[in-house]
Structures are given as C-alpha cells and as structure tokens.
Amino acid sequence: MRPNWQRAFGSRFVSLCQVTRVLSCIQPTGEMQLGNYFGALRNWVIGQYECDGFYGIVDLHALTVTDQPGVVGQATLELAAMFFAVGLDPEVATVFVQSHVPEHTQLSWIAECNVSYGELSRMTQFKDKSAKREGEFISAGLFSYPALMAADILLYDADEVPVGDDQRQHIEITRDIAIRFNSRFGDTFVVPRAVMPRAGARVMDLQDPTSKMSKSAATDAGLINMLDDPASILKKFKRAVTDSDNEVRYDREHKPGVSNLLDIHAAATGRTQQEVAGDYTQYGALKVATGEAVIELLRPVQARYAELIDDRAQLAALLRTGAEKARGVASATLARVYTNLGLLPA
Ligand code: TYM
Numbered sequence: 527m528r529p530n531w532q533r534a535f536g537s538r539f540v541s542l543c544q545v546t547r548v549l550s551c552i553q554p555t556g557e558m559q560l561g562n563y564f565g566a567l568r569n570w571v572i573g574q575y576e577c578d579g580f581y582g583i584v585d586l587h588a589l590t591v592t593d594q595p596g597v598v599g600q601a602t603l604e605l606a607a608m609f610f611a612v613g614l615d616p617e618v619a620t621v622f623v624q625s626h627v628p629e630h631t632q633l634s635w636i637a638e639c640n641v642s643y644g645e646l647s648r649m650t651q652f653k654d655k656s657a658k659r660e661g662e663f664i665s666a667g668l669f670s671y672p673a674l675m676a677a678d679i680l681l682y683d684a685d686e687v688p689v690g691d692d693q694r695q696h697i698e699i700t701r702d703i704a705i706r707f708n709s710r711f712g713d714t715f716v717v718p719r720a721v722m723p724r725a726g727a728r729v730m731d732l733q734d735p736t737s738k739m740s741k742s743a744a745t746d747a748g749l750i751n752m753l754d755d756p757a758s759i760l761k762k763f764k765r766a767v768t769d770s771d772n773e774v775r776y777d778r779e780h781k782p783g784v785s786n787l788l789d790i791h792a793a794a795t796g797r798t799q800q801e802v803a804g805d806y807t808q809y810g811a812l813k814v815a816t817g818e819a820v821i822e823l824l825r826p827v828q829a830r831y832a833e834l835i836d837d838r839a840q841l842a843a844l845l846r847t848g849a850e851k852a853r854g855v856a857s858a859t860l861a862r863v864y865t866n867l868g869l870l871p872a
Contacts, residue, residue, distance in 0.1 A: 547716070548573055549684035551582035551624070551675075554601035555591065556741035558608050560750040560820065564726025564793040565690025571613040573688065580682045580852060581614060584624040586631065587674060590667040591655070606841050608752060611831035616844045624678065626849035629856035633677035636863060638670055640707050641699065646672060650695060658742075676700040681856040683716040691728040692738055694720055711866045726793030732766040735782035753828060756821045763787075763817030764810075774806045784809065787816045794819040 550566055552558070558567070570581055583605050588598045602623055609621050624630050646652065646669055656664045667674075679687055679700050687697055697720040704715035729739045733748030743749050748766075750759055768783040776799040778785040788799040791812070795802070806812040834841065864871075 546577045546685045547683055548577040548686045549580040549679055549682040550688050551584040551678055553584050553587045554605045555588045558752040559739055559741050561729035561739040564729050567612050569688040569723050574619045580620045582622055582624050586624050590665050607831055607834040610834055611827050620848050620851045622848035622852040623845055627852045627856050629681055629860045630677050633681055634674040637673040637676040637703050640703050641673055672696055672699045676703045679718050680715045681859045684718045686721045687718050688721045714866045725789050730786040732762055735786045759821050760817040763813045766813055768809045774803050776803050787812055791816040794823050
C-alpha cells in the first residue's frame, strides 16, 4: 500500500510517465539533505509505479573530490539505506551502484570523445567547484564529470531524468552529446529530458537563501539533513534568514528567504506556495509550521532508515539484484554503440 502523501502527489506525475524509462542518480558524498529529497528522490518514489525506473548511487562521481579510502563505500551503503527508507520499492525500481556496472566507465570514454573541451569549460558546476578548491588538487575527473554523467543516462535509454534545477546544464550537455553521436554514427541514443518538481526544485540554504542547500555548505546551520533530529530541524527553521518587511508573499527575487520557506512548506504538504502564504501573516509562525511539516515528513523515513542500516547483508543483496538488472540494459546499449561506431568485434 502506498503512503498517503504518495497517492496525493502521484497523480501529477502520471502524465509524465507513460511508457517512460526514467533514470536518475545521486552522489554518495555526505549525508542526504532536504534538497536532494525534494529535488530528486521523492519524485523517483512517486514515479516508480508508473515508470520503468533506474536509480543509481554514483560512487565513481564521488571520486572526483575524494582522497580517503573507504569513505565512499560507507556513504554508498548509507545512501542505499536512504533510497529504500524513503520508499523506493526494490520489487519495481532498479537500484544499483555505478561501480557495479562497468559499462558506465566504458561509455564515458566514448562520451568524452563526443564533447568538446570548450563545452566542458563552460559548465558552471566545474567553474564553481574548481574555484572552491583553489590551491588544492583539482582532478581531471572534475572537468570531464559531465561525460560520465551523460554515460549514466544514455546507457539506459532514459526518456526522463528527474532532477533538481542545478542539474539542468548537465542534462543539456547530455542531450548535445546524444544528438552529436546520433548524427555522426547513426541513431543510437534516446535524447533525454529533465523533469523537475513544481515545488522544491531548488531548495535554498536557510542561512543564505541566495545559495542552494548543499551537503558541501561551509556550516550546517542552514542545511537540513535527512537524519537531523526534530529539535535541531525546528531550531534551524526558527533561525532561518528572512527579511525585514514582514509580509508573507511568494517572490523569489525580492524575498528569497520567505519564498524558500514557502517552497519547502509547499513541497512538504502538496499545496501551492500561494495557498501557504495565504495562511500566515507572521514570519515566526511560518517558520515553525514549515519546520513541523518537515519533521512529520521525515519521521517515518528516519524510523525506516534506522531499521535498514543495521542489515548490511540485505542491502548488499538488494544492490546485487539491482546491478544485474542494470547490466542487462547497459550491456545491450554499449554493444549497440560499439556496432554503430564500427569497432572491430573481438
Ligand atoms: P547530487 O548528488 O549533487 O544531487 C542529487 C540530486 O539532488 C538534487 N539537489 C537539489 N534539488 C533541489 N534543491 C537542492 N538544494 C538540491 N541539491 C541537490 C540534484 O539536482 C540532483 O537531482 N551530477 C549529479 C549526480 C548524477 C546524476 C547522473 C543525476 C550523476 N549521474 C545521472 C541524474 C542522472 C549530482 O551531483 O547530483
């Protein structure tokens, strides 16, 4: 039986999902935060019964910014527990780990050979991440990252990629790579499109509502982690930065703090931002109500996570099954790519 909220939200997504092959992924770099949930993960759960969904934990992507052994492996296990805790159903959804499916790195090289240095140089994520690491080691992987991401998507013939707003440019470059390859080597790839939620596509930091909420934020005062306890969630919401004119109104440009609270409240309750705004005249009450809505949403997820994370053997078994299903699709696509490239068969 699907939970109530899932039934309530589900209908909006049905039209996006006829026949549809869906793929999306998250990097195992630190704890999952509310932006990952509203921007991506929750929509995977909503869509899983109508779509043919593939959901990856992209551990190789995390290596672009990792230099410690074991950290990514542990984060991968925790993320797998979170995928199932939020409601991905292993009976219908294919949940897999990227490094368990070697076709990702094989196709990544081919994607690299079909994207230009200039295109990769224009990626804002590379510019931001490399600027933050000034004076530190900036791996070539950080630069060629979009080619691996394109491979993740194109391997599965994905029609739709449910992501948050920050991934828009990555999906665009994936489309460019697919279109270029198809025109050079014949029809090979499905050209995917990004799908974003109506509320929560860009959850902002509660302390700096002009920056997106991110696991790599300098402090966690404006960041809601999925496993935060109720008292700290409420505290973070009560301290959320707003503005001084005291009018509860949805206006992302001029009132980013209040609008972020309205977005989060709307995403948590399934209402529109304007409906929520109509219920409040004071910022304080809006902050508390938004915190409480998030606490209620996360409560069952946290309880389920606590059960799942203790059973490593079961998680490993589910991931093995997912990898087998994923490889079935990925190896067929890679074979088609090699054939269309005209490589000499082994
Ligand atoms: P990642 O791991 O940074 O984030 C995972 C998903 O969470 C969404 N997200 C947000 N949505 C709304 N508000 C936020 N503050 C917020 N922060 C994160 C992201 O948009 C994303 O959907 N490059 C990807 C991982 C990736 C991928 C893929 C995604 C690799 N291969 C193939 C889709 C398909 C990334 O770093 O996401």
